[in-house]
Amino acid sequence: MTNLAEYIETVNGIFDRENFVSEPHELYEPIDYTLRLGGKRIRPTLLLAANSLFGGDIETVKDAALGIETFHNFTLLHDDLMDRSPLRRGKPTVYTKWDENTAVLSGDTMFAIAWRYFLRQPTTQLREILQCFVETAIEVCEGQQKDMNFERRGLADVSLADYLDMIRQKTAVLLAGALKIGALYADAPVEDISRLYDFGIHLGLAFQMQDDLLDGYGDTAVFGKKTGQDIRDNKISFLLLTALTMCDDTKRSALTGYFSSKDNMDEEEKVRRVMEIYDSIGLKAEVEKNVDAEFVAAKRSLDMIDAEENLKKPLRELVTALDGRKK
Template identity: 50%
Template sequence: MVRQKRGGLLKSTTQRNMKQLKEYLSDVEYTFAQANFSTQPPSLYDPIDYSMHIGGKRLRPTLLLIANDMFEGNTDKAMPAAIGIELFHNFTLLHDDLMDCSPLRRGQPTVYRKWGNNTAILSGDTMFALAWQHMLQVQSPNLMQALQCFNQTAIEVCEGQQYDMDFEQRADVSIDQYLMMTHKKTAALLVGALKIGALLAQAPADDIAHLETFGHHFGLAFQLQDDLLDAYGDTPQFGKATGQDIIDCKKTYLPLRSLELATGADMRNTLLKLMDKQHPLSAQQRVQQTMQIYNSLDIASHTRHAIAHHFDQAAKALQHINLPETHKEPLHQLLLTLHDRKK
């Protein structure tokens, strides 16, 4: 098959059929179902194996393989990087769950709840090292660039988690700061997965830049959806009770945009008090009063508008990638699937 050349001088005559999104997902699922991370000592590795087998969307390895395949990389050769990026993601979850005191992850007890704090710390550290072990197995002339990208991404993710914790203690977070934090905490790893996949396929630099833009907006849209679902999700479909962000005083898009939209100082002050952990109201009352303000401002529409904006920007970035449209189909499918998600 002839790859479409830069500048459009030579078009490929036959369009290559990419796999369907669900096929990439099932390839990744199969790989993780086969993978065994248990070895000596079990006290260190069993929690890693547990964490890698309790499910999850496998979004990051899937993005990595799709980006690799789009540019006609060898996805078998890219698979260790896909495993590595999921190991890294799960390492951050182990530590985040401990830092955030989250009892459940994917409906199962979190590692620190099941094995204790020290296990969550040390098994997490080991997962970070195992992520590198897999990354280093990749054979590619662009491996050094991919490793640099992986490392830069890891640093951004750590910074994102720190900003998230810092913002919980602050009343004056702007929407721009929130989006910066969300980029680092959530979007950066999606960007990293896409870039690594493309780098390993030796994709052109300008196409990698478009993928980066795609991943950035895709990540922001994804997080804003999470913020919206927390307040307005259909509980049985969303899988967890709504209002948890309000109870935790999380400064998500909804309260921050509400502060901007608030009509008058009274509403603004009421909101600020509701977002303060020292507020004397019960959790239920706090959720109720906050939701009243959200409804009066029609915050759901404003948030949906922002989500649509980021999905549009992601789709535009995809258009700019210099590949046949069929090569972009799985990422289009992903955008559509996530656009309509209810959980």
């Protein structure tokens, strides 16, 4: 396979053929529902592509691909419960469609099932692979805790560095971990695994920073939802924290005021005023520069990997697709 579309098709085929239903059905129906919601399935795609880079065989990593995506969906399921998000991929989340206890227990079971997938295929690298998986999983939990802490701590107590550390753990390490695991199955050289891991970290940071950028500057028609939601929710974002480093004192205290929950201003008026400040300091260009820098760093890590260029092509296509995404 030498293009991204083939990898995505392969991953979707793996999921289509897998059975997620068992007894008691009260436990497994929400799991099947969650894993069939689809989504971009970036993590298993990365795992497969990384494995191919070093001459791996799809058959030996398809269980790991199921495992990494099952884990990812478990974290989404519990995050949606903790964040009280009613929708995921346009469909009701498990805790709204069923109830809170179902979300807790089905999520726990998905985490266990992820391990079962990783254990299905024998491999001489088993301990190393699972150690990568468990350290990744723990970092994702730590990242989610840090994200929840931000809300309690408030704006004055969260730096741009804190935020980058949080998105690295909550998002980037899982992309990096998926790539590393794929490479470990193919017994790749240590230095290349490390470069691939860096590639995943930069890609993940770029992805998350871009998410925040789209919330402020996405084209509503393409983006599919109203922009400015982070502002309405008083949510700490890469946009806001970057803006605070660029503002003079007057604008900084105005921004801080708008993002304090005590403010009773009309929501749309608030969005308009915040965006006015953002525009006045040239925030969009500054953030785009940061996003670009992460994509460039990702490409540089990929360049340095000792593998055939045609095998790198799917990963390059993925970078291009994410770089150019409008939603």
